[in-house]
Amino acid sequence: MAMILSLVLDFFNPLITRAIIDRVVIGGERHLLLPFIAGLFGVTMSRAILGYTKEYLFDLFSTKVVIRLKDDTYRHIMKLSFKYFDTMNTGELMARMSEDVENVWNAVAFGLRLIVEDALYFVLALGLLTYFNWKLTLICLLIMLPIAWIAVQLEKRSTKSYEEISDHIAKLNTTAQENIAGVRLVKAFSRERHEIGKFFEMNRKNFELNSKQTKIMSDYFPPIELLTNLAVVAMVAFGGFFVTTGEMTLGTLVAFSTYIWNLIWPLRDMGWLINLASQNKSSLGKLEKIFKEEPSIKDSETAAGLPISGKVEFRDLTFSYGGENVLEDISFTAGSGSTVAIMGTTGSGKSSLTGLIGRYYEFQSGSILIDDVPIREITLEALRRNMSVVPQDTFLFSDTIESNVRLGRRDATDAEVIEALDLACADFVGELSDGPATIIGERGVGLSGGQKQRIAIARAIIRRSPIMILDDATSALDMDTEYKLLRNLKHLPSKSTLFIIAHRISAVKNADLILIMEDGRIIERGTHEELVARGGAYYEVYREQFKDFDSLREEA
Known part of the structure; x- marks a missing residue:
């Protein structure tokens, strides 16, 4: 006008x-x-x-x-x-x-x-x-x-x-x-x-x-x-x-x-x-x-925001990407609060398997059930809200350490942030001039690989979710720190169903179920003792990683 x-x-x-x-x-x-x-x-x-x-x-x-x-x-x-x-x-x-x-x-x-x-x-x-x-x-x-x-x-x-x-x-x-x-x-x-x-x-x-x-x-x-x-x-x-x-x-x-x-x-x-x-x-x-562009993965009309306790079951699952099968005939059950370890060579499908739990990609056949409910019947928001993920490529924001940890749960108190860092064995934070208020550079530049991994794990711990996934998240840690960290995770007050992808026997030997993967298939499964006794692929990895220890024991 x-x-x-x-x-x-x-x-x-x-x-x-x-x-x-x-x-x-x-x-x-x-x-x-x-x-x-x-x-x-x-x-x-x-x-x-x-x-x-x-x-x-x-x-x-x-x-x-x-x-x-x-x-x-x-x-x-x-x-x-x-x-x-x-x-x-x-x-x-x-x-x-x-x-x-x-x-x-x-x-x-x-x-x-x-x-x-x-x-x-x-x-x-x-x-x-x-x-x-x-x-x-x-x-x-x-x-x-x-x-x-x-x-x-x-x-x-x-x-x-x-x-x-x-x-x-x-x-x-x-x-x-x-x-x-x-x-x-x-x-x-x-x-x-x-x-x-x-x-x-x-x-x-x-x-x-x-x-x-x-x-x-x-x-x-x-x-x-x-x-x-x-x-x-x-x-x-x-x-x-x-x-x-x-x-x-x-x-x-x-x-x-x-x-x-x-x-x-x-x-x-x-x-x-x-x-x-x-x-x-x-x-x-x-x-x-x-x-x-539309999201390739959406909530179905019947999906609901159900409470989740943490039981995860794979039934005859097959997943293809780019026209090639990445996973075939995957079946196993992880009880609520149990620990499942996944090992295998590079490209065997380990990360793809855990990625399907959060429906980051859509599988072609078979099913995944959480608390006996197909994941397609659970809303994406409810499903992912009940998961904590530490990805293989650790990503930290250009912010303070406490802000990065609070990404897991925004309403966390200062005391809970400190507790999560302690449980993640991130004791180095206390030695920094500003402690948890220390601002880190882009993607955590200035921190070592192990330090970044521990902050990312603290971010997952503070979430207190029923399902936690560590995708090769302890690879940069020494064995002593890794042992303490996994022990802390096993005795968390709010016990999560834990999925650990790792290459070291020390990270998986205490798991309730160990899966050995090759070319998108599970070729062995069982506890540490069962797999060692079987003398298969897991045993060969075990012998390779502990051969120096065995030699010293024989000399003694």
């Missing part, structure tokens, strides 16, 4: 100027000069107030749109399943959240306003100009008519160009993100020059794509400006002729010369608006592609 009122008031100034020239300057009605000047001042002040209101509210509106769009995009990304992130680069998602959303902001903040504003200016100015002199209006329009064709051609070329730029910016961001995140590895292998060269090459390509877009703009903007300037020349020439013949008054020609710019500027803006619209169209397409 502020924009429309301001725009309508803008059309009064040329009419007042016309009256001053025709009635005061030429007609000699000098007593009207002061009222007309007062009118000009009133219109100017009113437009200033309305203009401020318009700018403020449009910027506020566009900012709200962008905040909402970023919220919706982030919320949708967080809903997507693990499978989506297996093939999507972090850098590309960051480009969508920043570059593409900013392009939408530009379109809403400036483009939307100018489209409405220019359309109203064009229609109102065309009506007044036709009223003043339809012949002169028609002459000017015929000269500017090719601008419409130029605008269509510009839109076609710009949209394709901006899609290429958007795709390449995602690649550029990915390259930068990976190299900054992996800067220690780059330096360790003395690959700085190579990575700098790779980034420079990507950046050069970005320059070329933007230069190509600039060339497109330079091909179309000068003709638009030329045609609009020719319209002004024609207006002066033919308008002057009409004034000399008495068909127009001088005041009308002056008003006409002002209103003609209300036709010219919308047409000149058309090129810029089409360029902005092309950029926005490309960015919206990228964002829309994200929103079209």
Whole structure:
């Protein structure tokens, strides 16, 4: 409303100027000069107030749109399943959240306003100009008519160009993100020059794509400006002729010369608006592609948020990924509060097996039951809320140690944080200058592998969940610390059903059930004593890891 009122008031100034020239300057009605000047001042002040209101509210509106769009995009990304992130680069998602959303902001903040504003200016100015002199209006329009064709051609070329730029910016961001995140590895292998060269090459390509877009703009903007300037020349020439013949008054020609710019500027803006619209169209397409992605794993219509005690059962389960079987004929039962250890060679399916408990991926046949209920009948929120996971790739946030631990349970007290760190054998935290309030770097840089693992385990302990999964989570610990940690886990007040993936016999020998996997199948199962007595694959691992101890015992 502020924009429309301001725009309508803008059309009064040329009419007042016309009256001053025709009635005061030429007609000699000098007593009207002061009222007309007062009118000009009133219109100017009113437009200033309305203009401020318009700018403020449009910027506020566009900012709200962008905040909402970023919220919706982030919320949708967080809903997507693990499978989506297996093939999507972090850098590309960051480009969508920043570059593409900013392009939408530009379109809403400036483009939307100018489209409405220019359309109203064009229609109102065309009506007044036709009223003043339809012949002169028609002459000017015929000269500017090719601008419409130029605008269509510009839109076609710009949209394709901006899609290429958007795709390449995602690649550029990915390259930068990976190299900054992996800067220690780059330096360790003395690959700085190579990575700098790779980034420079990507950046050069970005320059070329933007230069190509600039060339497109330079091909179309000068003709638009030329045609609009020719319209002004024609207006002066033919308008002057009409004034000399008495068909127009001088005041009308002056008003006409002002209103003609209300036709010219919308047409000149058309090129810029089409360029902005092309950029926005490309960015919206990228964002829309994200929103079209649906989680591959969802709650069924009959799923319910059931309480969980921790019993887990696999029945004849088969899981395929990428067209290949990862797990076949998996069957076993883990009683509530029991410990199940899983061993096997790299790629045997250990992590895939435990990942299916939280429904991070969907299995093809068979079933998994928790407390005798199929997991597809339990809501994802209830299922994962009752699980604690320490992944193989330990991830810590750039925050304090206590904040990382509280990720497991936000309402945990300071005393519970200290207790969880003690149970995780993270005694090193007390030696730090700020203790649990110590801020750690990105992904826990500055901490050793074992220290990061113990903080991650404390995060799982504080959750007090019925099911806990340690995916090779003690690999960086010495055997003494590992023994203390596993002993603490076994005697937790709230006993969890514990799944341990490990490669060391010392980590699994006290488990209630040990599974030996090979090529996605369980080839052996039993307790430590049973498997050693059997003399199979587990026994061979046992002999390999304890052969030095056996040799010393024989020598003694």
